[in-house]
Amino acid sequence: MRHIAIVGSGPAGYYTAEAAGKQWGEDVRVDVFDSLPVPYGLIRTGVAPDHQSIKKVSVRYEKTALSEEVRFVGNVQVGRDVSIAELQELYDAVILATGAPHDRNLDIPGEDFANIFGSAAFVGWYNGHPQFADLAPDLSGRHAVVIGMGNVALDVVRILSKTEGEFAGSDIVAHALDALHGSEIETVTIVGRRGPHQIMMTPKELGELMHLERASPHVDKNDLPPGADDAILEPGLRKSVTLLRDFAAIPENIHGEKRIAIEFDFFASPKAFKGKDGKVSALEIERTTIEKGRAVGTGEVYEIPADIIVTCIGYRSSPIEGAPFDERAGRFANDDGRILPGLYCVGWAKRGPTGTIGTNRPDGYGVIELVADDIGNGSRNRGRAGFDELAEKRRLDIVTFRDWQKIEQAENAAARDGSPREKFVDIESMIAALR
Numbered sequence: 001m002r003h004i005a006i007v008g009s010g011p012a013g014y015y016t017a018e019a020a021g022k023q024w025g026e027d028v029r030v031d032v033f034d035s036l037p038v039p040y041g042l043i044r045t046g047v048a049p050d051h052q053s054i055k056k057v058s059v060r061y062e063k064t065a066l067s068e069e070v071r072f073v074g075n076v077q078v079g080r081d082v083s084i085a086e087l088q089e090l091y092d093a094v095i096l097a098t099g100a101p102h103d104r105n106l107d108i109p110g111e112d113f114a115n116i117f118g119s120a121a122f123v124g125w126y127n128g129h130p131q132f133a134d135l136a137p138d139l140s141g142r143h144a145v146v147i148g149m150g151n152v153a154l155d156v157v158r159i160l161s162k163t164e165g166e167f168a169g170s171d172i173v174a175h176a177l178d179a180l181h182g183s184e185i186e187t188v189t190i191v192g193r194r195g196p197h198q199i200m201m202t203p204k205e206l207g208e209l210m211h212l213e214r215a216s217p218h219v220d221k222n223d224l225p226p227g228a229d230d231a232i233l234e235p236g237l238r239k240s241v242t243l244l245r246d247f248a249a250i251p252e253n254i255h256g257e258k259r260i261a262i263e264f265d266f267f268a269s270p271k272a273f274k275g276k277d278g279k280v281s282a283l284e285i286e287r288t289t290i291e292k293g294r295a296v297g298t299g300e301v302y303e304i305p306a307d308i309i310v311t312c313i314g315y316r317s318s319p320i321e322g323a324p325f326d327e328r329a330g331r332f333a334n335d336d337g338r339i340l341p342g343l344y345c346v347g348w349a350k351r352g353p354t355g356t357i358g359t360n361r362p363d364g365y366g367v368i369e370l371v372a373d374d375i376g377n378g379s380r381n382r383g384r385a386g387f388d389e390l391a392e393k394r395r396l397d398i399v400t401f402r403d404w405q406k407i408e409q410a411e412n413a414a415a416r417d418g419s420p421r422e423k424f425v426d427i428e429s430m431i432a433a434l435r
């Protein structure tokens with residue numbers, strides 16, 4: 001028998017659990033830990049609430065979670081309730097699938113002004129992550145600024161721009177829907193330090209900006225390189241750039257019909273946040289030029305008004321005592337998934353915050369191949385029996401997968417019309433729903 005602990009129940013965690021089941025069948029026991037009482041990580045709290053089709057992948061994780069070999073151990077924080085060293089004593093392999101839940105900082109002056117948020121916090125707020133449910137962003141100003149030109153920036157722009165009606169069928173949480181309904185925003189400026197050929201936005205997600213009820217995307221055609229230059233781009237990026245060209249060709253009268261202007265500000269490197277009475281009021285930007293693919297400052301500085309700013313510039317993993325951490329890269333120090341003997345990482349915790357949900361599948365299967373090579377037939381470790389004793393001694397209030405299904409039922413029952421669920425946004429309510 002092999003005993004495996006996986007820390008984190010998001011895509012990386014469940015693909016790894018699935019791979020362990022495929023690898024060893026009945027000869028493995030897998031415990032999937034999560035600090036929250038609810039599973040699925042980024043599927044629940046990261047993927048945009050109006051992208052329900054992407055969330056359907058959780059059906060696959062549920063199948064794994066309900067298999068004989070796999071167990072969900074929710075409401076247990078590794079590093080606080082149980083240490084990595086303790087898990088290593090009990091399990092043949094401990095695999096960190098903790099994702100990258102923290103925002104990278106821009107490290108420019110003025111970050112302490114109110115109403116500046118990182119995307120982890122802002123996305124967590126509209127998705128009901130208990131850690132960010134109280135964020136209370138002030139949406140009463142006219143100008144929003146979103147920094148970064150990746151898909152997270154697009155999610156945030158879309159959520160800031162949609163009407164209440166456009167959220168039909170989504171699972172955006174009630175507090176966010178209410179706040180967005182009262183929003184006074186008229187411009188959303190997307191600030192990118194490089195140019196149209198360097199965006200990280202994928203075509204399907206970028207194309208959604210064309211179909212918003214009350215917002216329309218503006219691109220200055222002078223920012224676009226000559227059309228012939230697009231030939232060198234890989235097909236996905238070429239499609240995205242073609243969309244930017246379509247945005248630049250939208251006639252002024254169409255823009256005029258929409259309340260919100262989504263402005264693309266290319267070649268724009270954030271220099272400082274400016275504020276008034278403790279709250280952000282503007283973003284200072286330096287114009288850039290691109291040299292060998294890198295943004296280089298030109299010395300030309302300007303300001304744009306900003307009543308709320310969301311930085312969408314990437315994420316970092318959270319260090320846990322007992323696992324060496326690469327501070328510069330913001331993830332666990334690892335050699336293709338191996339951290340230390342018996343300790344592994346997978347997904348964003350291993351490679352940083354890039355790729356789609358599906359990228360985690362080969363990652364999960366890959367790490368199980370390493371574990372299989374390293375542990376052979378397993379050992380005399382006690383696995384879940386040993387953990388249960390420890391949990392009992394520490395009076396940990398463990399949430400099982402069946403418990404989660406009760407929480408899920410309660411969330412589904414509380415859904416407003418047309419929505420799949422109304423999420424609980426604090427841990428106490430989640431626990432209360434299952435007791």
Ligand code: NAP
Nearest residue numbers: 148149150151152153193194200312313314353354355356
């Ligand atoms: P991302 O794709 O890496 O984009 C980050 C953006 O931030 C880039 O435009 C980057 O510009 C910019 N940036 C980084 N540091 C900066 C700085 N110091 N100053 C100014 N700009 C800076 O990351 P992401 O948007 O967080 O997305 C993470 C991953 O999740 C991606 O793989 C993404 O595709 C995926 N995702 C997918 C979906 C979807 O498929 N629907 C939705 C959300 C996220 P540079 O390029 O110049 O560094």
